Ligand SMILES: Nc1nc2c([nH]c(=O)n2[C@H]2C[C@H](O)[C@@H](COP(=O)(O)OP(=O)(O)OP(=O)(O)O)O2)c(=O)[nH]1
């Protein structure tokens with residue numbers, strides 16, 4: 598008995614390294630396959646991939662798996678997110694890459710159903726439990742703007758409009774100097790601006806704001822992560838984003854426990870807005886990001902041009918106030 602318990606323990610401690618491909622076709626749709634019934638998580642949808650063999654690098658593993666399972670190869674690779682997930686029977690490390698440049702026409706070599714879906718359609722499919730952050734990472738853009746100082750509603754609207762035209766699709770409306778009523782009034786105007794661009798506007802404040810029917814989501818301060826998720830999750834409607842600000846490992850874990858969809862991690866570099874505050878630097882930010890089970894935006898002293906650096910280090914992209922707010 599003791600021996601069996603020990604070997605069960607060993608099995609769940611052992612981490613299976615899995616190469617996973619979010620395959621984007623030329624038309625922007627994503628390829629998903631149904632896992633064969635007799636496999637772990639059988640019958641559920643998956644992003645194709647499989648176990649990495651010893652001495653294989655990730656790209657080799659992905660192309661071998663994609664050839665075996667679907668008769669295709671891919672030529673462009675971008676890291677998306679790395680998720681370690683403990684199932685009762687095993688622990689997997691889903692090393693997930695956004696890939697494109699598909700050679701060949703995908704077909705289910707193992708008899709599995711395959712289909713191309715719009716990114717928005719991914720939320721309606723049944724995936725294994727480990728996949729939720731992968732779907733969020735596919736849906737989230739590479740840049741997240743936090744609004745900065747403004748001296749009039751006209752200035753706020755002009756700046757947000759300009760950034761929407763520049764391609765921004767995720768915005769946090771931050772104005773801690775305003776009372777709730779004028780804040781919500783302006784937020785509604787911004788939400789109106791965002792809609793034609795299909796951009797999302799996150800509010801800063803109490804979780805009760807999720808009850809506003811037009812609210813796309815909320816961004817919490819790190820000290821709000823201690824509010825038990827059960828107290829406010831009941832307000833949440835499908836499609837609303839939950840995000841939080843994190844500055845260290847403990848807060849990242851708290852954000853996962855609280856069920857956040859994504860976080861910002863700061864300050865990665867020194868910033869003008871917080872002079873003298875110690876920044877964590879790229880190396881520490883990379884370490885923390887790779888251990889996070891939710892998508893992470895790097896924040897603090899970074900600009901739009903740092904997006905690919907952040908992505909290469911495992912992040913979802915960059916968030917910023919100054920770099921987005923002040924540029925034209
Ligand atoms: N490929 C893939 N595996 C996933 C996803 N989500 C998820 O939890 N997993 C789990 C299920 C499996 O336990 C493991 C991947 O194993 P696999 O069955 O794809 O491995 P493989 O292709 O090498 O297959 P095999 O040789 O073991 O038959 O990761 C996903 O989206 N894609």
Ligand SMILES: [Mg+2]
Pocket residue numbers: 645646647648662666
């Ligand atoms: Mg597989």
